[in-house]
Amino acid sequence: MGKEKASAALFDQLQAAIEGGEGEEIVGKMKGIVVFDIDGEKWTLDLTPGSRSVKKGAPEGKPDLTLTISDENFVKLVMGKMGPQQxxxxxxxxxxxxxxxxxxxxxxxxxxxxxxxxxxxxxxxxxxxxxxxxxxxxxxxxxxxxxxxxxxxxxxxxxxxxxxxxxxxxxxxxxxxxxxxxxxxxxxxxxxxxxxxxxxxxxxxxxxxxxxxxxxIPDVPSEAARIRAQGGRLEPYTIGGEQMGPTRVWLADKDTPGLSMTRAFGDTIASSVGVIAQxxxxxxxxxxxxxxxxxxxxxxxxxxxxxxxxxxxxxxxxxxxxxxxxxxxxxxxxxxxxxxxxxxxxxxxxxxxxxxxxxxxxxxxxxxxxxxxxxxxxxxxxxxxxxxxxxxxxxxxxxxxxxxxxxxxxxxxxxxxxxxxxxxxxxxxxxxxxxxxxxxxxxxxxxx
Known part of the structure; x- marks a missing residue:
């Protein structure tokens, strides 16, 4: 369980970085196909023009840049200091x-x-x-x-x-x-x-x-039924063809927002597929x-x-x-x-x-x-x-x-x-x- 959660968290960090969130000052300067070798586990970032994506595993061809780094230093590099207490x-x-x-x-x-x-x-x-x-x-x-x-x-x-x-x-x-x-x-x-x-x-x-x-959470049948009735999709993260972590709420045709709960304050995008504040x-x-x-x-x-x-x-x-x-x-x-x-x-x-x-x-x-x-x-x-x-x-x-x-x-x-x-x-x-x-x-x- 710990490994699955750690991998999912790592995916979150990379995804946030390439989408212009935390770590954008680092990832935003990179070009082409970039590979992070993090304690022996490879993650590929596709930063070619018109494409910004991340997946687990090595790329099919030769990468433009390979960074070998420890998990601890990766967090410091991409995430900077830990964010505010929420x-x-x-x-x-x-x-x-x-x-x-x-x-x-x-x-x-x-x-x-x-x-x-x-x-x-x-x-x-x-x-x-x-x-x-x-x-x-x-x-x-x-x-x-x-x-x-x-x-x-x-x-x-x-x-x-x-x-x-x-x-x-x-x-x-x-x-x-x-x-x-x-x-x-x-x-x-x-x-x-x-x-x-x-x-x-x-x-x-x-x-x-x-x-x-x-x-x-999506594992509660009545909650899952409401999300599906509103057009939402329920599945865990899929990284390199492998599902890991808890079931999450997604839009039908987009890999967002990936919310692990079915009721919340905020989460405007998720509310379009049945996430409510009731x-x-x-x-x-x-x-x-x-x-x-x-x-x-x-x-x-x-x-x-x-x-x-x-x-x-x-x-x-x-x-x-x-x-x-x-x-x-x-x-x-x-x-x-x-x-x-x-x-x-x-x-x-x-x-x-x-x-x-x-x-x-x-x-x-x-x-x-x-x-x-x-x-x-x-x-x-x-x-x-x-x-x-x-x-x-x-x-x-x-x-x-x-x-x-x-x-x-x-x-x-x-x-x-x-x-x-x-x-x-x-x-x-x-x-x-x-x-x-x-x-x-x-x-x-x-x-x-």
Missing amino acids: DAWVIHEGLGGQNNLLLAVFDGHGQEGDKVSRHVAATLPGLMANSSAFRAKRFKQCCEEQFPACNASLRKLKTVNSMLSGSTGVIALLQASSSLFAGSRLLVANIGDSRCMLGRISSTGVVSSVSLSVDH PHVLEITLEPEHQYLVLCSDGIYEFMSNDEIVGIVHAEAEKGALPAQIAKLLVQTARHQWMAEEDGGVDDCTAIVCFLTRGNLKPGALTPAPLPPSPAAAGISRPSISRHAALRMSGTPLVDLPQQIDVAANATQAATAPLPKAPSGSASGRKLTAEGGQSILAAITQGR
């Missing part, structure tokens, strides 16, 4: 003047995926809070209306090209109660493949996960056995099952670890697995961990906080090589955050000003405390 997350207490807690993770993809995920994170909560359905507590209807509305707002932006870029989205909306969240209503809505799960501890101590989101929505009542809530991007679960993720959360919580420590451990564990499985390649990793039954909320912790005039959300992690969060609490911007911060939950909003850079290499975090100073919630994100 994950964003949201923590917002008292959304729309109600006694609730909104959590969300957005995972961007494509050349401008970071811009897409940031726009959705900054826009969707405000659209929800200002809708009549939200004010009437018809939260399912609200999500079904406002996810597409957020997608429409994205397409109107002149500063973001979402033709071949997009983002997943998963949100969890909790209604607080005096015993923290036990007995509360929980709504989860998602598009794409970012996940939300519960950690359930049975009366006999058995730990298990409860999936609350749906992976919208969410799957689930509403449940939390029980005492539901002790943890986890939201994460696919970088976390690529090499871990939901049960393994919940197992880590529970094991660490039993040792007295705080949510911020657990979220950080999930990110670190996922990154180590990526480096082991993918020869050093690492996806963006974001995890939100929430304790549902440990302790009681501080009095007034979820005091309704009105949104600013323009839609915004709290706790957005800036997608960049340097990770940080920019929050506004009681009107005071908090920037260049350390790895973990404590904030009182009332009146927390997002900074609407441009987000400044944080110290390089730091992981951004956010923590909500309960009565007695006990931490119940944290978000940690780290890029490639």
